[in-house]
């Protein structure tokens with residue numbers, strides 16, 4: 001047994017070092033667990049298993065969800081569970097209201113306005129709601145061709161989508177721009193254009209599919 005002398009508030013005491021070691025160890029601060037979004041295996045999550053074909057919100061004529069004036073559809077349900085998610089309520093597949101023919105007709109009528117540049121899909125997770133999103137983007141291409149552009153946000157990153165189910169690949173093929181990747185709280189940067197964290201990318205989809213590698217949107221400023 002070894003003793004050392006310590007001074008507490010002007011008082012001198014002798015303490016057994018074995019006791020002290022135990023106390024120091026007991027008071028060591030707990031390591032903070034870093035919470036991270038979930039990482040699915042390819043085809044682990046399928047829209048057919050999760051989507052309730054519901055939408056959390058529809059916002060016509062906004063200026064924030066991509067380039068120009070846009071109509072934004074927020075679908076319900078997302079499994080990534082990113083800490084700090086900007087729309088946590090929409091992670092629930094049952095949140096909101098059903099997607100209806102009436103709403104679809106309204107979106108098409110709104111998009112027909114000459115000052116509207118295009119549609120934006122957000123969520124929730126559009127690629128886990130392909131029943132709704134494919135139906136809408138197909139109609140947009142039928143009615144407007146490529147005179148209206150289509151943007152989508154996703155928690156998947158580009159390489160993950162390429163390895164996933166055929167409905168996800170089909171939706172990707174209708175897009176002009178994809179903003180990819182989970183929201184990573186430690187990489188949050190509010191100065192970025194249309195993104196919340198610096199791992200996310202604004203991808204030119206047709207050029208990326210043509211060239212077989214990710215091509216970043218050529219209007220990216222920051």
Ligand code: SF4
Pocket residue numbers: 037078079080081082084085086087088091123124125154155156181182183
């Ligand atoms: S991917 Fe988007 S909607 Fe899904 S949890 Fe992450 S931030 Fe929220």
